[in-house]
Amino acid sequence: MEYDYDYFVIGAGSGGVRSSRIASTLGAKVAVAEDSFVGGTCVNVGCVPKKLFVYASHFVDEFHHAQGFGWQLGEPKFDWKTLLENKNNEISRLNGIYDGILERAGVELIKGRAVITGPNEVECNGKKITAKFILVATGSKATVPKVPGSEHVLTSYEMFFLEDLPEKVLVVGGGYIGVEFACILNGYGINTTLAYRKDLFLRGFDISLREFLKEEMEKKDISLKFNTNVSEIVEENGKFKAIYDSGESEVFDKILYATGRSPNTEGLGLEKAGVDLGKAGEILVDENFKTSCDSIYAVGDVINRVQLTPVALKEGNYVATLLFGEKSKAVDYKLIPTAIFSQPEMATVGLTESEAVEQFGEDLKIYKSKFRPMKLTLTDSQEKTMVKMIVQESTGIVLGVHMGGIYSAEIIQGIGVALKAGATKEHFDDTFGIHPTSAEELVTMR
Numbered sequence: 001m002e003y004d005y006d007y008f009v010i011g012a013g014s015g016g017v018r019s020s021r022i023a024s025t026l027g028a029k030v031a032v033a034e035d036s037f038v039g040g041t042c043v044n045v046g047c048v049p050k051k052l053f054v055y056a057s058h059f060v061d062e063f064h065h066a067q068g069f070g071w072q073l074g075e076p077k078f079d080w081k082t083l084l085e086n087k088n089n090e091i092s093r094l095n096g097i098y099d100g101i102l103e104r105a106g107v108e109l110i111k112g113r114a115v116i117t118g119p120n121e122v123e124c125n126g127k128k129i130t131a132k133f134i135l136v137a138t139g140s141k142a143t144v145p146k147v148p149g150s151e152h153v154l155t156s157y158e159m160f161f162l163e164d165l166p167e168k169v170l171v172v173g174g175g176y177i178g179v180e181f182a183c184i185l186n187g188y189g190i191n192t193t194l195a196y197r198k199d200l201f202l203r204g205f206d207i208s209l210r211e212f213l214k215e216e217m218e219k220k221d222i223s224l225k226f227n228t229n230v231s232e233i234v235e236e237n238g239k240f241k242a243i244y245d246s247g248e249s250e251v252f253d254k255i256l257y258a259t260g261r262s263p264n265t266e267g268l269g270l271e272k273a274g275v276d277l278g279k280a281g282e283i284l285v286d287e288n289f290k291t292s293c294d295s296i297y298a299v300g301d302v303i304n305r306v307q308l309t310p311v312a313l314k315e316g317n318y319v320a321t322l323l324f325g326e327k328s329k330a331v332d333y334k335l336i337p338t339a340i341f342s343q344p345e346m347a348t349v350g351l352t353e354s355e356a357v358e359q360f361g362e363d364l365k366i367y368k369s370k371f372r373p374m375k376l377t378l379t380d381s382q383e384k385t386m387v388k389m390i391v392q393e394s395t396g397i398v399l400g401v402h403m404g405g406i407y408s409a410e411i412i413q414g415i416g417v418a419l420k421a422g423a424t425k426e427h428f429d430d431t432f433g434i435h436p437t438s439a440e441e442l443v444t445m446r
Contacts, residue, residue, distance in 0.1 A: 005031050008131035010114045013040020014309045015300035016137035019316030021105040026324040030107045033114035033124050038098040041139050042309045045157045052087050054341045057187025068378035080165045116269035119295045133295055133323055140261040140301035149233030152240050153257045166253030170242050172230055174201030176340045178258035183343040186222050193223040206352040206402045212386045213342055263302045280304055289319050337416035339409035347412035350400030350419050356390045365391045367445040373406050373438050387441045396424035411439045
């Protein structure tokens with residue numbers, strides 16, 4: 001049978017763009033459909049604009065710290081609209097780059113919503129299109145629990161387009177998005193409260209990092225309300241009263257919910273091709289990212305494995321190579337470095353202490369250090385840096401490294417390579433440190 005395309009990709013986010021580009025360079029005839037902005041969540045309403053907001057939120061501390069080094073500065077003034085305009089311009093520039101990537105690779109970009117109408121067929125802009133293989137890479141969307149008044153809340157999406165900054169904000173949620181936005185808003189001088197339903201945020205990260213960040217955020221006067229649920233939200237004269245389970249209430253200018261994301265599978269017509277979904281609405285795939293329909297594959301947030309851009313890139317690359325080239329190396333989900341761009345930022349790779357105990361019992365040595373980074377020694381800042389290393393005692397293999405403090409993400413990226421290579425504590429000990437840096441703590445831990 002002849003098809004219109006060898007490969008039809010639904011979604012031009014990170015995974016979809018990478019997969020379509022690789023498939024095209026391998027000789028396939030490829031089209032990708034996108035009903036929003038090219039680049040997906042990460043480029044438009046995720047990691048890229050968020051990191052720009054993070055940079056902006058750090059300057060208030062930088063201005064203050066500069067005085068300890070002899071700089072005399074006037075009173076800093078933050079203009080939100082300038083940041084917003086410059087952010088929008090940068091995202092537009094990146095959209096153009098992604099358009100160019102697809103065009104140079106020979107991939108046809110179709111602006112419109114594609115819906116699957118059969119194992120080898122989609123409908124887009126009123127036109128039926130056939131393809132030998134279909135890839136679903138539609139990502140995920142923010143979810144908000146249904147409570148009375150939840151229609152008044154913002155999600156991370158709206159935070160990137162706020163016309164004016166509020167004076168007082170409640171952030172609900174204890175994942176990395178909630179924590180990051182609480183730190184961002186606090187950095188802009190906004191009275192910020194973070195509420196989380198359990199006893200400590202960032203579930204799944206190492207306990208030492210979680211406790212470390214709690215202490216550091218409290219130093220910055222972010223109000224942390226743990227074991228706290230919002231049971232109702234009431235609009236009052238343009239402001240919003242959050243009523244907690246305890247019966248207490250508080251009034252805010254805005255309420256942001258960062259309570260998780262769900263796979264974007266609604267209305268895709270997946271049932272027409274017999275594609276099975278999981279309990280969270282995720283597309284179920286095998287080790288090769290093939291769905292229950294032999295001609296349809298899926299990658300990225302929509303399969304709900306690891307919701308990170310670099311993971312989606314690897315998965316998309318794998319599928320394209322599998323279908324149109326030689327079978328590529330399987331995607332390895334072990335030792336994925338990741339970061340939380342809080343203040344201070346944190347980064348991690350490998351096992352947490354609790355995971356290591358579960359796997360290796362008492363065959364462990366834990367190294368931990370907390371110190372004031374040199375950059376802050378001439379300032380009145382009491383912010384600390386923390387480094388933790390988890391080692392299997394019998395083999396010396398480093399199982400996990402966790403860091404909180406200045407430049408953590410940049411440092412842990414290199415540590416991720418070391419752990420992938422099977423580095424031992426002896427390898428770290430035998431490596432000369434770069435002095436004076438925070439990173440040298442990793443090769444001097446005793």
